Amino acid sequence: MRNEPSKERLNKIPRLYETEEISLKDKMIRPHFFLGDTDWFVSEFAGQDKFFGFVCLNGDLEMAGWSYFGLADLKSIRIGRGYEVDCELERFWRVRPAKR
Known part of the structure; x- marks a missing residue:
């Protein structure tokens, strides 16, 4: 994973169901993970591995939705040589409501 979020950054995310x-x-929406046209927008975190957020796979907004997903799963995704999930850096990602 490129630009893996720090523990400090992860600790700023509200806990699941909070x-x-x-x-x-x-x-x-706190951290934003992406790979190509696939995006994972995080709104809650379990504190270890599990996130809750909005997921859009391959740019397909019609099939996109709210779901649970794991940090370990995101870290394990690799496509070809050198393509892996990236976490948008805090200096470029502004926390914002999901409706935007």
């Missing part, structure tokens, strides 16, 4: 009362469109 934002349950907030509508999906108003949940704040």
